[in-house]
Amino acid sequence: MKEVAGHLPGLCASEVQWHTLRFGQGSEIVEVDVPALNEAQIIVLTARVRANARAYLHQLSVAQIITIIDEAVARLLDRTHPLRIKAEKLLPIVTGYDADMVRLGLTGYLKTFRQPQLKRFLAEDFAHPQMLDDFQPRPKGGFARAFGPELLLHIWAGNVPGLPLWSLICGLLVKAGTIGKLPGNEPLMASWFAQLLAEIDPQLGACLAVVWWQGGSAETEPTWLRQADVVLAYGGNNTLAAIQQRLPVTTRFLPHGHKISVGLVAASALNTRQGAELARRVAYDVMRYDQAGCYSPQMLFVERGGAVSSDEFAAYIAHELAALARKHPRRPLAIEEMNSLAAWRNGEEMRALADGRTLYGHPTDGWAVVSVAQAEALLPSALGRTLKVVAVDALEEAIQALAQQRQVLQTAGVAATPAELFRLSALLGQAGVTRITAFGDMTSPEAGWHHDGRFSLLDLVTITEIEQGAEAAADRFAPYAD
Numbered sequence: 001m002k003e004v005a006g007h008l009p010g011l012c013a014s015e016v017q018w019h020t021l022r023f024g025q026g027s028e029i030v031e032v033d034v035p036a037l038n039e040a041q042i043i044v045l046t047a048r049v050r051a052n053a054r055a056y057l058h059q060l061s062v063a064q065i066i067t068i069i070d071e072a073v074a075r076l077l078d079r080t081h082p083l084r085i086k087a088e089k090l091l092p093i094v095t096g097y098d099a100d101m102v103r104l105g106l107t108g109y110l111k112t113f114r115q116p117q118l119k120r121f122l123a124e125d126f127a128h129p130q131m132l133d134d135f136q137p138r139p140k141g142g143f144a145r146a147f148g149p150e151l152l153l154h155i156w157a158g159n160v161p162g163l164p165l166w167s168l169i170c171g172l173l174v175k176a177g178t179i180g181k182l183p184g185n186e187p188l189m190a191s192w193f194a195q196l197l198a199e200i201d202p203q204l205g206a207c208l209a210v211v212w213w214q215g216g217s218a219e220t221e222p223t224w225l226r227q228a229d230v231v232l233a234y235g236g237n238n239t240l241a242a243i244q245q246r247l248p249v250t251t252r253f254l255p256h257g258h259k260i261s262v263g264l265v266a267a268s269a270l271n272t273r274q275g276a277e278l279a280r281r282v283a284y285d286v287m288r289y290d291q292a293g294c295y296s297p298q299m300l301f302v303e304r305g306g307a308v309s310s311d312e313f314a315a316y317i318a319h320e321l322a323a324l325a326r327k328h329p330r331r332p333l334a335i336e337e338m339n340s341l342a343a344w345r346n347g348e349e350m351r352a353l354a355d356g357r358t359l360y361g362h363p364t365d366g367w368a369v370v371s372v373a374q375a376e377a378l379l380p381s382a383l384g385r386t387l388k389v390v391a392v393d394a395l396e397e398a399i400q401a402l403a404q405q406r407q408v409l410q411t412a413g414v415a416a417t418p419a420e421l422f423r424l425s426a427l428l429g430q431a432g433v434t435r436i437t438a439f440g441d442m443t444s445p446e447a448g449w450h451h452d453g454r455f456s457l458l459d460l461v462t463i464t465e466i467e468q469g470a471e472a473a474a475d476r477f478a479p480y481a482d
Helices: 039-055 062-077 082-095 099-113 115-125 164-173 189-200 221-227 237-246 275-291 310-327 335-355 395-408 418-431 468-475
Strands: 002-004 017-025 028-036 143-147 151-155 177-181 208-211 230-234 252-256 260-265 297-303 358-360 368-372 386-392 409-415 435-437 462-466
Touching (some): 028 082, 039 151, 039 177, 039 221, 062 099, 062 115, 062 164, 062 189, 099 275, 115 164, 151 221, 164 189, 177 221, 189 208, 260 275, 260 395, 275 297, 310 358, 335 358, 335 368, 335 386, 395 409
Parallel strands (some): 260 409, 297 386
Antiparallel strands (some): 358 368
């Protein structure tokens, strides 16, 4: 099966060199051709996108842009639409994820970008979303307007299907001419979305391009990086550091590196009536996309003193993961992933001999849970549905230990009473956690989520202010001046 990815306004396919990415196993193979542009084509394409955005996108109101995006999302939510049918068929082959998981995940994710939710994106970051259309009055006096970059370069990760849509849509909302670099492990959804936008509004489609190059390429990457006003990049810390070294000093860089997320369960939440349901929600967060997202829990801290013990709760989670593995099997692991998981498991088995920890799950199972009786520092799991459940005397002690890893913390799932939730949340925020949510929702951030504690839209723009003095001085030159 063959698929062509990318979106290149003004360039003919015959002009471009294409690189083939191969996905799948056995009889189910998908070959995806991605565009690999030379230096001259890069310069022409970026200049064209910049000029088109200035001529058309900048002239649209934010409300008009939202309407176009909403129409594209509505088509992808329609399971009879050709692109949605193609997504449900091809994404499981390309990513290896269970087909039902992809189908349900796509629907939940796309709902984040409907018109009401896009308005929430704007409201979260701007007191006056109209600031993106015109100058608005400021509380301190004067007026202000927000301007997106003329050319925004996205370097996307593809660990979760459709993930690039978040930043792509944010760029369009601030009226930025957009270039997106496809991830090598899922190059389809961003391409389809760009093509769909171009179908709905060809002029808007000419304001963005979706491309590919080999990450770290000394031949083409520096050329791409030199064209942009702002670079928004996702990836490992080493990759992001290498990108930053290649950027001109005047280019704004917004990196999103690897993060770790955790769960905290108060003794008050561990009662016999709700324990099983809570375990089901924890297991769902672990199962979804096999912990590939930064918001997936890798470690769970459980407070002693509940009606359900920490070890019993770990057994509940193991039971739920076993059930989910039958419904949504884990994707096939690459050799390096299998080796990493085996090393993690061997290490836990060795430590079990020393401190009596319990390991749930057979090596052939698509999941593993470790129950630890003593407090333990935060460490990454092996991913692939592996979770460590650690008993602690008090959650405050666990949070204090987490603070030592503040640079890598992101999401915390919390199960506690209302009073405990706010008290723990204050401590978690001080420790570096930027998102606190309920179990079952860890892998589904709300519309307008402040990724890694930053702004989805506000970080992309610059603010131009008209001071009160300038407005007053202008009166002196008006035709009605005395």
